[in-house]
Amino acid sequence: MMQSPFSLTDKTILVTGASSGLGRQTCIAISEMGGKVIATGRNPERLEETMSMLTGEGHIAHLADLVNFEDRKQLVQSLPKLNGFVHSAGISRIIPLKYLTDDLLDEVHTTNFEAPAKLTRDMVKARVFMPSSSIVYVGSIAPMLGIPGQCAYSSSKAALMALARVFAMEVVSQKIRVNSVAPAMVKTPIMEGAAVSKEQYDLDEKSYPLGYGEPEDVANAIVFLLSSASKWITGTTMILDGGLICK
Numbered sequence: 318m319m320q321s322p323f324s325l326t327d328k329t330i331l332v333t334g335a336s337s338g339l340g341r342q343t344c345i346a347i348s349e350m351g352g353k354v355i356a357t358g359r360n361p362e363r364l365e366e367t368m369s370m371l372t373g374e375g376h377i378a379h380l381a382d383l384v385n386f387e388d389r390k391q392l393v394q395s396l397p398k399l400n401g402f403v404h405s406a407g408i409s410r411i412i413p414l415k416y417l418t419d420d421l422l423d424e425v426h427t428t429n430f431e432a433p434a435k436l437t438r439d440m441v442k443a444r445v446f447m448p449s450s451s452i453v454y455v456g457s458i459a460p461m462l463g464i465p466g467q468c469a470y471s472s473s474k475a476a477l478m479a480l481a482r483v484f485a486m487e488v489v490s491q492k493i494r495v496n497s498v499a500p501a502m503v504k505t506p507i508m509e510g511a512a513v514s515k516e517q518y519d520l521d522e523k524s525y526p527l528g529y530g531e532p533e534d535v536a537n538a539i540v541f542l543l544s545s546a547s548k549w550i551t552g553t554t555m556i557l558d559g560g561l562i563c564k
């Protein structure tokens with residue numbers, strides 16, 4: 318029987334942010350589609366929990382704080398040849414511009430932009446990507462909107478999605494594809510601790526024609542971008558927003 322172009326069989330894919338939310342669900346979806354996952358995150362218990370949720374054999378867990386030079390170096394040195402890379406690790410901090418401290422701005426930009434930029438550079442230098450690899454960055458819809466309090470977060474994601482487009486054109490001759498996804502609100506632990514009441518949350522969800530997203534809505538789009546079904550797609554940002562922008 319012909320193999321489906323959506324299959325990830327025989328593909329080895331590194332996923333960051335694998336210990337929670339979208340990264341975790343992406344690992345699960347990749348494994349269900351036949352791929353091998355190298356899952357990385359900081360929290361050992363949660364990363365182990367992700368590993369226990371995967372289908373199939375041969376998956377690897379690797380603890381790393383991606384803002385740490387030594388951790389990034391060890392991660393890159395440990396990598397086999399890859400067919401894909403999903404960068405999902407990220408943090409959200411909501412604070413109006415006038416209260417934004419230098420430290421907070423640095424924390425968000427270092428985590429959401431500098432860490433993946435340096436990690437990607439080092440992976441390219443180490444020649445880990447096979448020809449026809451697919452790379453997906455988890456950006457956000459935030460840079461396309463003007464959401465109060467999101468200056469640091471939104472600008473870090475704008476930079477990440479810009480990196481994706483530039484990088485796409487730098488590796489296109491090797492048939493390596495680079496895209497980003499730009500989700501709106503998805504139900505994950507990222508908003509835990511944010512100063513948002515249940516009433517505000519429910520009211521905001523009503524502004525989404527299809528409601529807030531589930532982690533699988535993002536993970537399934539990422540699987541498509543990783544698979545050869547999307548072999549003509551590079552340098553793009555796929556908006557995943559339940560109709561929010563269109564309405």
Ligand SMILES: NC(=O)c1ccc[n+]([C@@H]2O[C@H](COP(=O)([O-])OP(=O)(O)OC[C@H]3O[C@@H](n4cnc5c(N)ncnc54)[C@H](OP(=O)(O)O)[C@@H]3O)[C@@H](O)[C@H]2O)c1
Pocket residue numbers: 333334335336337338339340357358359360361363381382383384405406407408409428455456457458499500501502503504505506507508
């Ligand atoms: N959920 C949404 O509504 C939404 C919408 C648009 C975009 N996004 C983006 O989607 C991505 C995933 O978000 P999520 O909702 O899945 O969030 P989450 O549940 O809070 O997960 C965040 C992940 O990032 C990892 N991480 C954070 N800082 C790290 C660091 N310095 N080094 C290594 N790993 C680090 C965490 O690792 P540990 O837990 O092990 O520390 C965790 O696995 C983020 O980039 C976020 O900005 C989310």
